[in-house]
Each structure stands twice: as C-alpha cells, then as structure tokens.
Amino acid sequence: MRILAAPGDTWGIPGTTFLIGYAVLAGVSIWLAVVLRRGIARGAGPETLLPVSDPFALALLAGGPLQAVQSAIAGLRARHLVTAASGGGVAASRPPINGLHPLENAVHRAITGGRKHVWMLLADQRVRQAVDIVRKDLEQAGLVLTGPQRVTYRFLGLLPAPVLMLGAVRFWDGAAAGKPVGYLTALLIVLTVIQIFFLLGGAPEKTKAGETALRDEIRRHDHLKPELNPAWGAYGAVGAAMGVALFGTAALYAADPAFAAESEIRRAAAAGTSSSSSSGSGDSGSSCSSSSSCSSGSSCGGGGGCGGGGGCGG
Known part of the structure; x- marks a missing residue:
C-alpha cells in the first residue's frame, strides 16, 4: 500500500x-x-591470548603506571637493592645486578644517589620510558587499547x-x-x-582480553594473596613483584611492613589514586x-x- x-x-x-x-x-x-x-x-581473541608472565605488565594492567613502579620496588627490595629512606621514600642500597627487568633498572637508576618519594618516580624520564615500553607490549598483545583505537x-x-x-x-x-x-x-x-x-x-583502558588475562593470573597466583602472608624468601623477587602487581601495596605491607611504612608506599598509592582518573572496562x-x-x-x-x-x- x-x-x-x-x-x-x-x-x-x-x-x-x-x-x-x-x-x-x-x-x-x-x-x-x-x-x-x-x-x-x-582485544585479542581467545586463541591468541597467552598467559601474562611479566609482573610489571600485569601491574600496569591492574593499576596503571604507579602500580608498575611499586611492583618494581618490591622486586628490588626482595633483592636487597633498595631501602627505605629517612623521611619517607626509597633509596638505592647496593649497585644494580645483572638480570634486572628494564623497569627495575630504570627505577634503581632514578633512586641512586639520593632518596626519592615513590609517587615522584614517574617524573623521571627513564622510568617513564620503561613504563611506555611495557605498555607497548600490552598493546601489541591486544590487552590494552592503543592511542588510535x-x-x-x-x-x-x-x-x-x-x-x-x-x-x-x-x-x-x-x-x-x-x-x-x-x-x-x-x-x-x-x-x-x-x-x-x-x-x-x-x-576503556583494558580490553576484554586484558581483563580475562588479569583474572586468570590472579587465579594462578592465588598463593600470593596478602592475607596468606606469603614469604618472599620462598617466592623470590619475581614473586614479590608479582604479589604487588596483582594485589597492590597490601602485598608489600604483608611481606615487609617496616619497609612499606617507612617508604610511605601507602601514601604513594593514595597520591596515585587521587591524581588518576578511573578507567572503565569493557564497552x-x-x-x-x-x-x-x-x-x-x-x-x-x-x-x-x-x-x-x-x-x-x-
């Protein structure tokens, strides 16, 4: 009609x-x-999604650049390469060793020669560059969105x-x-x-694939939960970095409360939270x-x- x-x-x-x-x-x-x-x-399809083994990539995925830096500090602390500084912050206690992750190396160089507050480390160009490299890896894996995306x-x-x-x-x-x-x-x-x-x-900051990868890694590393009081001596520096990456600074307080308090890690976390915008996930x-x-x-x-x-x- x-x-x-x-x-x-x-x-x-x-x-x-x-x-x-x-x-x-x-x-x-x-x-x-x-x-x-x-x-x-x-993001990445299920057939291309591989477990994320880099604790600093997981930290960036879970909580952003500041959590990645805190994870690096945890790894350095487990190797006895950093100490809490008088008046807050961290300082290098020993020269760097071979086998450090580029982000750990960048953080160690940034605190060599004087103390630095944790929340100020992201202002160091070397640390920012190392974080950017980690982010590029996540982008290539389809776990976070690229700028054009x-x-x-x-x-x-x-x-x-x-x-x-x-x-x-x-x-x-x-x-x-x-x-x-x-x-x-x-x-x-x-x-x-x-x-x-x-x-x-x-x-969104993370892709659906990134959320899936993060959930899978949290399940795989359930033994590192702060409430279980994991011994860093048993899991090593990678385990220490992974604990902070997946469970935040609570893991550092559980494993090394004196260092966490003196270095003002909790204050750093609060500063990072207040200065960063919340990233939504999904569509x-x-x-x-x-x-x-x-x-x-x-x-x-x-x-x-x-x-x-x-x-x-x-």
Missing part, C-alpha cells in the same frame, strides 16, 4: 511515516555504535549524532508549521541522553540496549495530541 503525503506534510513526508523511519534509523545508529565499540574493546572508540560514539541532528531539524520545521511533535520529542530526548552517555563514557555503551524501551516515551502528554493523522512526528 502506497502512502501519499498530504499537501501540508513537513518535507512531504507524513508524520507517522517519518517517525517510524526515524526510530529505525536511531536504533540502527545506536546498535552500530555499540557493536563496533565492543569489537574494538574486545581509543580515538576510534570515541569517534564511533558519535554515530547517533547525525541522526540526532536530522531529528532536531525535523522537530524545528514541524513545530514551526504547527504540526504535533510529541513522539518525535520523546525520541529526541532518549537519543540525546544516549549520545551524552556515549560521549561521557570515554574509552561504555554496553548498557545502551535499554534504548529499546524508547516506547516508554510514546505518549504525547500535555498538548502533543496525535489528532489529524500527524502521528506526532512533525
């Missing part, structure tokens, strides 16, 4: 016809944004924007012509809320499926009646 436009229809399209088409277009734009963003946030993720959140603009123009023209726009208004409100949600959500638009209930705004309340065949779509 062919629908004929009435002479006064906005853009020559009946309000009901436009409303149905617009709702479909809005739904498709939201669906595309969610699906494509989820694809980016998925984060930009693309945010850009895809703008997919509903052209649809929103189209609806706004239709609303303006329809209202100016005295057409009922109640249903269209409700759709525009819902679409605007979803668009704002996409924009404010930001890109920040994943809950947008709730937009399927857009029919909840279907009543044209107030004076937005649908009489005269206008369909409340302008």
Whole structure:
C-alpha cells in the first residue's frame, strides 16, 4: 500500500511515516555504535591470548603506571637493592645486578644517589620510558587499547549524532508549521541522553582480553594473596613483584611492613589514586540496549495530541 503525503506534510513526508523511519534509523545508529565499540574493546581473541608472565605488565594492567613502579620496588627490595629512606621514600642500597627487568633498572637508576618519594618516580624520564615500553607490549598483545583505537572508540560514539541532528531539524520545521511533535520529542530526548552517555563514557583502558588475562593470573597466583602472608624468601623477587602487581601495596605491607611504612608506599598509592582518573572496562555503551524501551516515551502528554493523522512526528 502506497502512502501519499498530504499537501501540508513537513518535507512531504507524513508524520507517522517519518517517525517510524526515524526510530529505525536511531536504533540502527545506536546498535552500530555499540557493536563496533565492543569489537574494538574486545582485544585479542581467545586463541591468541597467552598467559601474562611479566609482573610489571600485569601491574600496569591492574593499576596503571604507579602500580608498575611499586611492583618494581618490591622486586628490588626482595633483592636487597633498595631501602627505605629517612623521611619517607626509597633509596638505592647496593649497585644494580645483572638480570634486572628494564623497569627495575630504570627505577634503581632514578633512586641512586639520593632518596626519592615513590609517587615522584614517574617524573623521571627513564622510568617513564620503561613504563611506555611495557605498555607497548600490552598493546601489541591486544590487552590494552592503543592511542588510535581509543580515538576510534570515541569517534564511533558519535554515530547517533547525525541522526540526532536530522531529528532536531525535523522537530524545528514541524513545530514551526504547527504540526504535533510529541513522539518525535520523546525520541529526541532518549537519543540525546544516549549520545551524552556515549560521549561521557570515554574509552576503556583494558580490553576484554586484558581483563580475562588479569583474572586468570590472579587465579594462578592465588598463593600470593596478602592475607596468606606469603614469604618472599620462598617466592623470590619475581614473586614479590608479582604479589604487588596483582594485589597492590597490601602485598608489600604483608611481606615487609617496616619497609612499606617507612617508604610511605601507602601514601604513594593514595597520591596515585587521587591524581588518576578511573578507567572503565569493557564497552561504555554496553548498557545502551535499554534504548529499546524508547516506547516508554510514546505518549504525547500535555498538548502533543496525535489528532489529524500527524502521528506526532512533525
């Protein structure tokens, strides 16, 4: 059956016809944004996901750059290469040895010759470069998003924007012509809320593969939980670094409380938390499926009646 436009229809399209088409277009734009963003946030596939054995990569994955530095300090402490400094912070107690991880080497060089507060170590260029190398490894493994992926993720959140603009123009023209726009208004409100949600959500730090890898490693290293009071002498420097990487500074307090207190590790953790933004995981638009209930705004309340065949779509 062919629908004929009435002479006064906005853009020559009946309000009901436009409303149905617009709702479909809005739904498709939201669906595309969610699906494509989820694809980016998925990361490495299960068949390519290998266990992460580098404690500093896991620390970066779990808590960011500061936790990676704290993990390096734990490894150095287990080798008796650092000591707590008077007045807080850490200092080198012995020259470096062979076999240190590049991040451990960078931290040791940064504290050689004088004490440094833990939260200040990230200001050292050598430490930042070592952290960046660890991050590159995580990016190549598909465990965290690369810079371009984060930009693309945010850009895809703008997919509903052209649809929103189209609806706004239709609303303006329809209202100016005295057409009922109640249903269209409700759709525009819902679409605007979803668009704002996409924009404010930001890109996740870890991919789904990264979250999976982290959970797997926490299960594999369950014996390093702070409440179990693991002996670093039994697990060595790698175990010490891994404990802090996966369970935070609580592991350092459990294993070496005097050093942790004197070096103000807890204060460093608090400083890092207050200065860093929370990183969401997964697809920040994943809950947008709730937009399927857009029919909840279907009543044209107030004076937005649908009489005269206008369909409340302008």
